[in-house]
Amino acid sequence: MDLSELKELLRTVVENDISEFEYEEAGVRIRIKRDHPAGASGEDSRPITESPFNAGHSLGGDERQSIAKAAAQGTAAGIHTIVSPIVGTFYNGPSPGVDPFVHVGDMVQEGTVLCIVEAMKLMNEVKSDVSGKVIDILVENSQPVEYGQKLYLIQLRKG
Amino acid sequence: MSDFTTDPMDATRIERALDRSSWFRGKIHYYHSVDSTNTVALAQAARGDPEASVYVADGQLQGRGKLGRSWYSKPGAGIYASILLRPNIEPRRIPLLTLLAAVVVVEAIAQVLQEAVRCELMDNSPPALDIKWPNDVLLNGRKFCGILSEMVLLGNDTKHAVVGLGLNVHQDSFPPPLDVSATSLFIETGRHFGRADVLAAILKKFETWYIDFSQRRFDKVISRWSELSTYAGGRNVTVEKEGRAISGVTRGLDRSGALLLERANGSIETIVAGEIFD
Numbered sequence: 113m114d115l116s117e118l119k120e121l122l123r124t125v126v127e128n129d130i131s132e133f134e135y136e137e138a139g140v141r142i143r144i145k146r147d148h149p150a151g152a153s154g155e156d157s158r159p160i161t162e163s164p165f166n167a168g169h170s171l172g173g174d175e176r177q178s179i180a181k182a183a184a185q186g187t188a189a190g191i192h193t194i195v196s197p198i199v200g201t202f203y204n205g206p207s208p209g210v211d212p213f214v215h216v217g218d219m220v221q222e223g224t225v226l227c228i229v230e231a232m233k234l235m236n237e238v239k240s241d242v243s244g245k246v247i248d249i250l251v252e253n254s255q256p257v258e259y260g261q262k263l264y265l266i267q268l269r270k271g
Numbered sequence: 272m273s274d275f276t277t278d279p280m281d282a283t284r285i286e287r288a289l290d291r292s293s294w295f296r297g298k299i300h301y302y303h304s305v306d307s308t309n310t311v312a313l314a315q316a317a318r319g320d321p322e323a324s325v326y327v328a329d330g331q332l333q334g335r336g337k338l339g340r341s342w343y344s345k346p347g348a349g350i351y352a353s354i355l356l357r358p359n360i361e362p363r364r365i366p367l368l369t370l371l372a373a374v375v376v377v378e379a380i381a382q383v384l385q386e387a388v389r390c391e392l393m394d395n396s397p398p399a400l401d402i403k404w405p406n407d408v409l410l411n412g413r414k415f416c417g418i419l420s421e422m423v424l425l426g427n428d429t430k431h432a433v434v435g436l437g438l439n440v441h442q443d444s445f446p447p448p449l450d451v452s453a454t455s456l457f458i459e460t461g462r463h464f465g466r467a468d469v470l471a472a473i474l475k476k477f478e479t480w481y482i483d484f485s486q487r488r489f490d491k492v493i494s495r496w497s498e499l500s501t502y503a504g505g506r507n508v509t510v511e512k513e514g515r516a517i518s519g520v521t522r523g524l525d526r527s528g529a530l531l532l533e534r535a536n537g538s539i540e541t542i543v544a545g546e547i548f549d
Contacts, residue, residue, distance in 0.1 A: 197362040197363065197424055197427065198362055198363045198365070198366060199363065199527070199529075199543050200366070200543050200544055201512075201543065201544040201545075206339055207339025207340075208339070210339070230337075230544045231366040231529075231543050231544055232366040232367075232369045232370065232405035232406070232528055232529070232543065232544065233337055233369050233405050233406055233418065233419060233420060233544075234365060234366040234368065234369050234420040234421070234422055234432075235337070235419070235420070235421045235422070236362070236365075236421070236422045236424070237421070237422075237423065238424075239424070241426060254514055256543065256544075259363050
């Protein structure tokens with residue numbers, strides 16, 4: 113199971129309000145247990161992921177927190193999710209070694225370029241379709257992304 | 272160094288070389304010099320220019336390759352053109368347009384070369400055409416055409432796409448480091464082909480293939496690409512992908528146009544984006 117499939121699994125678990133889930137394949141075991149299913153308490157309804165993962169499938173603390181936040185906040189009111197329109201490679205800036213288009217904490221407008229997703233030398237600039245504040249970037253630069261994978265969480269501007 | 276400089280190109284010359292019923296007639300925009308024809312095309316698309324508008328420049332100041340790389344765009348020496356499309360096709364299918372563009376260029380150049388042989392302008396040994404995945408067009412193993420496409424979405428729908436072409440036509444040499452990897456029609460044939468005629472041949476082929484694409488005949492594009500590329504199957508390559516190098520043997524394309532690579536352990540890796548090396 114790769115990272116994107118794991119993220120998809122976490123999303124599915126949260127969206128379907130599943131409180132406990134266990135999966136094992138080829139020596140990789142994943143157990144997800146949620147103490148407070150969505151709706152009980154928004155703030156605490158973070159999925160808990162447990163090892164062991166295979167080498168190459170392990171998640172850093174930040175990544176795990178990021179997934180947990182995405183899963184917990186993705187459907188929360190006032191949070192807008194930007195997803196990838198195509199399968200491809202995610203680039204956070206216009207070219208390697210330059211500043212990313214946006215950082216966490218930045219305010220963006222409708223139409224602000226957030227990233228590029230490339231497939232087969234087709235460069236697709238992903239633009240924000242809302243105005244608000246970038247509260248999380250869910251993918252590392254130069255990583256593969258799936259069709260529909262969540263890329264950015266935007267806190268909608270009030271009013 | 273004496274690049275050929277007497278091959279004037281403008282909208283009239285290109286249109287004269289097109290069929291009367293061509294989709295592109297009346298929509299050719301010629302510029303002496305621009306930063307990048309893709310940048311012009313994207314700006315004009317936002318202003319509402321119609322589908323099949325073509326933006327052609329004699330030279331580019333900031334010809335663009337992938338991710339901020341530059342495309343050597345010497346004035347008068349190459350074809351620098353971008354085609355504006357408004358396909359009624361969902362975004363995840365649009366990357367296939369880049370394979371289609373390579374098929375178009377190979378078929379058009381093959382036709383131009385055959386015509387030159389038929390008219391006894393060249394001997395009977397035209398250079399070998401090939402496509403390196405996804406869409407570098409090679410003459411005798413060196414790159415002579417690069418294709419960079421860009422897409423703009425409106426919500427979840429494709430708003431427009433721009434296919435940018437850079438073809439080396441008259442160059443007789445390239446500055447390092449391009450000298451080892453790049454070539455031109457002139458270098459490989461010893462003949463100066465008129466740029467307006469070459470571009471018109473490309474646009475004619477593009478029109479035919481784009482009808483297939485619009486009618487969702489995606490498999491036809493993949494199948495033709497596979498016929499024209501020696502990289503489609505059984506070739507040992509290294510792919511630089513997300514900062515790591517993966518070696519393997521090519522095993523064709525999947526239905527989206529992604530390259531399938533068989534690793535030494537027998538597993539198949541699907542390459543959606545990456546740089547291919549021999």
